[in-house]
Amino acid sequence: MFRTLRLSVVPRSLSFSSLHLRNMSRPHKKPRIQQMSTATATANKPRSPSPASAAGHFTDKKFQDLNIDRKLKDNIKHEFMTEPGLAGKDLLVQAKTGTGKTVGFLLPAVEKLLRNPNRARGAAILVLSPTRELAHQIAKEARTLLPESALRILCVTGGTSNPTADLDRFISNHYDLIVATPGRLHDYFTGPRKSEVYAKFTGLQTLVLDEVDRLLDGGFARELEGVVNMLPKTPRQNLFFSATIQPKIHRVAQAYLGVGSTGYEFISTLKEDEMNTHQHVHQSYIITPFQKHLSTLLALLHIDALKHALPKVRTSTSTEFSGPSTSSKIIVFFPTARQVAFANAVLSSSGIKKSLPPIFELHSRKSQSARTKASDAFRKASSAILLSSDVAARGVDFPGVTLVVQVAMPSSAEQYVHRLGRTARAGAQGQGILILDPAEERFVSTQPYISAPTSHEAKELETYTHTYSQHVSYAVDALANNTPEITAQAYVAFLGYYKQYSKATKWSSAELVEEAEKYARKVMGWKDVLPPPVLAKTVGMMGLKGVKGLNIVKSLPPRADRT
Numbered sequence: 276m277f278r279t280l281r282l283s284v285v286p287r288s289l290s291f292s293s294l295h296l297r298n299m300s301r302p303h304k305k306p307r308i309q310q311m312s313t314a315t316a317t318a319n320k321p322r323s324p325s326p327a328s329a330a331g332h333f334t335d336k337k338f339q340d341l342n343i344d345r346k347l348k349d350n351i352k353h354e355f356m357t358e359p360g361l362a363g364k365d366l367l368v369q370a371k372t373g374t375g376k377t378v379g380f381l382l383p384a385v386e387k388l389l390r391n392p393n394r395a396r397g398a399a400i401l402v403l404s405p406t407r408e409l410a411h412q413i414a415k416e417a418r419t420l421l422p423e424s425a426l427r428i429l430c431v432t433g434g435t436s437n438p439t440a441d442l443d444r445f446i447s448n449h450y451d452l453i454v455a456t457p458g459r460l461h462d463y464f465t466g467p468r469k470s471e472v473y474a475k476f477t478g479l480q481t482l483v484l485d486e487v488d489r490l491l492d493g494g495f496a497r498e499l500e501g502v503v504n505m506l507p508k509t510p511r512q513n514l515f516f517s518a519t520i521q522p523k524i525h526r527v528a529q530a531y532l533g534v535g536s537t538g539y540e541f542i543s544t545l546k547e548d549e550m551n552t553h554q555h556v557h558q559s560y561i562i563t564p565f566q567k568h569l570s571t572l573l574a575l576l577h578i579d580a581l582k583h584a585l586p587k588v589r590t591s592t593s594t595e596f597s598g599p600s601t602s603s604k605i606i607v608f609f610p611t612a613r614q615v616a617f618a619n620a621v622l623s624s625s626g627i628k629k630s631l632p633p634i635f636e637l638h639s640r641k642s643q644s645a646r647t648k649a650s651d652a653f654r655k656a657s658s659a660i661l662l663s664s665d666v667a668a669r670g671v672d673f674p675g676v677t678l679v680v681q682v683a684m685p686s687s688a689e690q691y692v693h694r695l696g697r698t699a700r701a702g703a704q705g706q707g708i709l710i711l712d713p714a715e716e717r718f719v720s721t722q723p724y725i726s727a728p729t730s731h732e733a734k735e736l737e738t739y740t741h742t743y744s745q746h747v748s749y750a751v752d753a754l755a756n757n758t759p760e761i762t763a764q765a766y767v768a769f770l771g772y773y774k775q776y777s778k779a780t781k782w783s784s785a786e787l788v789e790e791a792e793k794y795a796r797k798v799m800g801w802k803d804v805l806p807p808p809v810l811a812k813t814v815g816m817m818g819l820k821g822v823k824g825l826n827i828v829k830s831l832p833p834r835a836d837r838t
């Protein structure tokens with residue numbers, strides 16, 4: 276079923292630099308929402324937006340005009356600023372994806388460090404990020420600001436081969452800036468060398484929580500709280516950033532302020548009634564059953580390739596294409612790592628692969644070295660497809676992404692916005708397409724800027740989807756026969772994901788189990804009489820104990836038995 280609605284009015288988006296804010300003073304100790312002070316670490320008077328800045332992506336202020344350290348100024352690779360001024364106050368900042376928040380927090384933090392040469396030894400800046408990819412990217416950006424001799428930076432994340440040696444290096448050397456994921460830093464703070472770890476932060480000046488709403492989320496909250504509680508009780512500046520900040524984040528963020536803080540200011544570049552997605556990202560959705568999702572995806576990739584191809588030979592009867600001529604970089608998001616692995620296995624089958632640009636796979640079930648390799652290769656490629664779970668949903672800056680496809684419902688409206696934000700960065704153009712099952716359709720109502728394809732687009736899509744469905748079904752059957760564990764894992768992941776987000780589909784547990792079996796059989800070619808096996812302890816963890824229709828096992832059969 277393809278919808279034929281058309282979005283007519285798209286509100287103009289404002290960038291991080293476009294400063295339409297309300298001035299709402301709040302009582303002492305409560306967050307204050309202020310007219311945003313623009314642009315500098317030192318010149319922080321409230322300012323109205325210039326007409327140029329309000330219309331475009333950047334402010335009309337130049338980095339070169341800032342009153343900051345010369346060394347720092349010389350290394351800034353951008354001309355015009357997008358970031359607000361950060362003048363030593365605690366801030367909670369909301370600005371759209373891809374508008375330069377990283378420089379927005381690094382610049383004032385590093386400037387402060389340079390102004391205090393006699394500070395206590397140890398790290399002056401701690402940046403916490405929800406993913407390893409983002410942590411490494413932030414560290415890389417920081418490395419462009421000053422030479423290593425002036426700013427010593429260390430990334431503290433999981434996924435390394437020798438954590439003990441990493442900890443040793445952290446303790447034995449001096450670093451000014453630590454970029455960390457909460458889990459690994461929490462391990463440091465609770466491990467046998469915790470007092471030495473504590474000592475490394477006694478000179479802490481700035482704490483940054485990037486993607487703050489994600490960090491304060493259930494999954495990270497415990498470790499984050501552990502880390503922040505273990506930081507020395509000395510005054511520091513707190514900078515909390517994200518493109519999405521729900522009301523509850525205000526309540527929680529307050530608890531993360533340090534000693535002597537009188538509350539934070541909330542800075543948002545969004546107007547009161549504005550959403551945090553960009554006007555220049557054309558967003559559409561397609562409603563079609565799960566079993567057509569991969570063939571629909573292939574149809575979209577095909578249409579995209581045609582759009583980016585230049586005709587090579589044109590005869591009266593045919594047109595041959597020479598492959599993508601303008602670059603086409605596409606990220607395809609799936610709800611879980613297992614769904615990514617399944618889609619990758621299908622798309623990499625010989626019948627399908629040859630018609631596509633290089634495909635890379637990125638998710639948390641891959642080793643860190645495979646993750647890094649896939650990210651680097653995708654970053655460097657001029658035309659490529661990245662199949663990803665939410666590890667690349669936030670903050671990660673892949674240059675030149677032209678299209679973001681989201682297959683099945685994202686975990687939240689916020690996550691939709693962050694995933695979409697991987698395209699159209701730094702003022703570039705981009706497109707977003709969401710493919711949903713009819714049961715997920717109500718998700719669309721959370722996104723006012725999204726439209727259905729035109730009837731012409733829908734027809735074209737249907738034609739190509741039909742063409743690809745046969746290829747997909749061969750590949751899926753082969754997969755179910757040869758590597759059923761991939762199919763079984765994707766089935767269990769489906770159960771877990773939709774159990775967690777059952778509010779959106781309104782499926783009861785019994786309906787969920789039925790849908791999951793339908794998914795296994797129709798989408799993934801599962802042929803056995805029993806549904807794919809699921810471990811008893813997994814059933815318990817998912818809260819599905821006693822629900823009929825599951826093939827519960829105490830242990831998974833060895834691989835050979837399952838083929």
Ligand SMILES: Nc1ncnc2c1ncn2[C@@H]1O[C@H](COP(=O)(O)OP(=O)(O)OP(=O)(O)O)[C@@H](O)[C@H]1O
Pocket residue numbers: 333353354355356357358370371372373374375376377378517518669670671672696697700701
């Ligand atoms: N002032 C600027 N001028 C031009 N380009 C800029 C400027 N500031 C940042 N950029 C570039 O814009 C891109 C996006 O920046 P950044 O990753 O900091 O965005 P972000 O707001 O943190 O996005 P997200 O919300 O996705 O984390 C980067 O490639 C960065 O180099």
